[in-house]
Amino acid sequence: MGGDDIIEVRDLEHAFGNFAAVRGISFTVKNGEIFSFLGPNGAGKSTTINILTTLLPLQKGTVRVAGYDVAREPAKVRETIGIVFQEDVLDRDLTVRETMEFHGRLYGIPREERRRRIDDLLGIVELESKRDERTKNLSGGMKRRLQIARGLMTQPEVLFLDEPTQGLDPQTRMRIWDYIRQVNATGTTIFLTTHYMEEADMLSDRISIIDHGRIVVSGTPAELKDALGEDVVYLETEDDEKARDALSGIEEIRSVTESPRGLSVTISADGSHCLPRIIERVRGAGIAISNVNLKKPTMDDVFVHYTGSELRDAGA
Amino acid sequence: MAWEFLTVYWREMIRFVRFRTQLFSSLLQPALWMAFFGIAMSSNFDRFTSSIPAPAGVVPLDYLTFMAAGVIAMTTLFTSLFGGMSLLFDKNWGLMREMLASPMPRTHIMLGVSLSGMTKSFIQASIIMAFGLLLGVQFFPGYSAARIALSILGIFVFVGVFSLGFLLFSSTISMRLESPEGLQGIITLLTLPLFFVSNALYPIQAFPPFLQTLSIFNPLTHLVNGIRYFALGGDFFAVGARYTSTTADVLGSFAYLVIFAAVMYLLARRTFERAVVT
Known part of the structure; x- marks a missing residue:
């Protein structure tokens, strides 16, 4: 042994x-x-x-x-x-x-x-x-x-x-x-x-x-x-363009893209820790936020990442 | 000597006492047989057979007394055949894994279950005897207190060995089957021939030779022989036939039951040692 x-x-x-x-x-x-x-x-x-x-x-x-x-x-x-x-x-x-x-x-x-x-x-x-x-x-x-x-x-x-x-x-x-x-x-x-x-x-x-x-x-x-780092924050603001600028400089943010549902912010670390700072930044720039949504990686994401295939009957 | 089987026994008995419906039905059922079937049949049989005179010096017994031994045997058979059912539920509900994953030797599972089945049969046999005596069953005719005690002990030894054999059989089947329905089917299929091709309710002397031979291989016949020997003596007259049995006959019946139980033990042990339940 x-x-x-x-x-x-x-x-x-x-x-x-x-x-x-x-x-x-x-x-x-x-x-x-x-x-x-x-x-x-x-x-x-x-x-x-x-x-x-x-x-x-x-x-x-x-x-x-x-x-x-x-x-x-x-x-x-x-x-x-x-x-x-x-x-x-x-x-x-x-x-x-x-x-x-x-x-x-x-x-x-x-x-x-x-x-x-x-x-x-x-x-x-x-x-x-x-x-x-x-x-x-x-x-x-x-x-x-x-x-x-x-x-x-x-x-x-x-x-x-x-x-x-x-x-x-x-x-x-x-x-x-x-x-x-x-x-x-x-x-x-x-x-x-x-x-x-x-x-x-x-x-x-x-x-x-x-x-x-x-x-x-x-x-x-x-x-x-x-290896996964795929938390995504969805932000709906009164001005997505300005909000995007306000977010530059937070190092955990990997990318910010515009989507039909507002801004989609991909974060390389734990999203829930970044979220308060993201909100502060945007508010600090005088932009009102109407909706925030944090999406954590699911088992599916892990699986897609490591196996390249969909998870079978997850959570069943 | 390891005593873990007593743990299984302890749990089985808790269950027996706690499943109220099971408890009452198992206690009431034999009494109902005696009360309804016994009284109804005896009033008929006694009418037919009273025309056949008993030989001089032989005690004639009424039908109720004759069949009381059969009811004890039948109840023991039913209870024992269903005795393995709890293992099937243990298996299906996952409870058996707790026991299989423990260091307890696996044979102790079947020993504990068998011991509890035997206990239930003893309780039922006692109820039938007590209730029978109330109804007028003439067990232990003219016996001294000491002989009655000895006879009851003899009956219990027979009931014990017989029920052990069928409990082990039932446990083996339960471990190999998936569904309670399957077990029920097998039990129903077995009870009918075992019960009717025996001397439980009527004498086998009048059977066709083929059935007579079969009945001699039937463990139930040997259990009934033993019970009657201890409860009624070695020479009596009932249902138009004279019954004589010597000590050697009874020992033969006992040996047959012991061999039956031993074979069932080996079968059950093999099944339990190889059992895979996940």
């Missing part, structure tokens, strides 16, 4: 019948980092996570998790990992406490230790008051929080999160991100899959973009974004 890599994947391939879901991917995850697999549905993310968590048998390649080979020592791997599944995988008729209890008992955690961890974890995800509530009565966000708490029950070295915020409202998503960061801060390595660009961006130390079973590009969020 090479130094501080907690996950090592080499030349992994996996096929379902004739369909090659994963076509030879290699990557490493460093101990203690948050690593994201970013890609559309059907890209091979779940297949990879299922192999890494021993739910699918290894067909080709080598995979080591926490120093154990998934093919030779699956039981060891299972002891060292935690998983938060993509869908809500909760027994509807068990209470929150029983759900945690069941999980702890599956892993043979002694009773006293189990009680202590359940108390701690329900505190962290703010579900103490729902202790004796059946899981079917929880909101979507609560269910996800419970599953994160459950995944942490065994104090895993690596926590796998498969689309942790899919289908959640923005507020809840941000809270889930907070929990993920908290967990990571205690030293747990996080492996997460997502098809949300901003999720990977906000959370990850490193990202691999995966499509059609292959890793397209890997890097830190900054690296990937720099």
Whole structure:
């Protein structure tokens, strides 16, 4: 095992019948980092996570998790990992406490230790008051929080999160991100899959973009974004000509063009940080603004950029 | 020895108690069989068979008493065949992945589910016996308290082994199928021959030879043999026929059920160890 890599994947391939879901991917995850697999549905993310968590048998390649080979020592791997599944995988008729209890008992955690961890974890995800509530009565966000708490029950070295915020409202998503960061801060390595660009961006130390079973590009969020830099601000002003002049000199602005909807300003950095300055400049020049619109790059843009093709069923 | 299967058992029993409709229907159904089918049939059968005199010295039993053993057996069969259903739901709702991704040996899933199915069968058998006695079933005729206790234990051992076999069978099918409808279809297809080609409701002595042979291979027949031996004794007269069974006969029936359960265990273990659920 090479130094501080907690996950090592080499030349992994996996096929379902004739369909090659994963076509030879290699990557490493460093101990203690948050690593994201970013890609559309059907890209091979779940297949990879299922192999890494021993739910699918290894067909080709080598995979080591926490120093154990998934093919030779699956039981060891299972002891060292935690998983938060993509869908809500909760027994509807068990209470929150029983759900945690069941999980702890599956892993043979002694009773006293189990009680202590359940108390701690329900505190962290703010579900103490729902202790004796059946899981079917929880909101979507609560269910996800419970599953994160459950995944942490065994104090895993690596926590796998498969689309942790899919289908959640923005507020809840941000809270889930907070929990993920908290967990990571205690030293747990996080492996997460997502098809949300901003999720990977906000959370990850490193990202691999995966499509059609292959890793397209890997890097830190900054690296990937720099290569992309495509935020666009649309401005409607009383005088586009003057506004255009007023904008010259902001270094992040890559180009300003006139469009039927007003000025279209392409920005090479984070558009939301530039926007206040853009508005100040234009207003400062005494030009009234009637409409502002910021367009962030979407997964489609990322994909078009790195793969040259359209994203299939994004956000589905 | 690992005890994780008790965790699965614990969860199955929580579910059993919490699914109110399932709980009540499973407790009520055998009582309804006794109350309606039993009373209706016994008033008919007893009329026909009362003309056949019992041999001297042999205890004649009424039909309700005769069929009570059959109802215990039938209820055990149904409950056990449906017992694997919870695995199918676990699988379809993704819940099984939690167990498969845990270090718990996979055989413990089926052991836990089987143990809970057995418990349900014990509860049901107890209800039928208690309710039957209220209706006038003459189980344990003239037995001492000690012999009654021993007989109930004997019945439970038979019910336990039989239900284990069918629970493992049901678990195997559930792991291999995709839909609950499929499982239901298979169960319906199996219950009819198993139930009717047996001695649960009537004597097999009058069957055509072909059906008689079949019924001897039917585990249900052996379960009923065991229950009747413990509940009614080794020599009684019912539905126009005399039943005698020796200890050796009963041990033979028991051995048959043990072998059946063992084969089902091996099948189920193979299925669980190879199971891929994602």
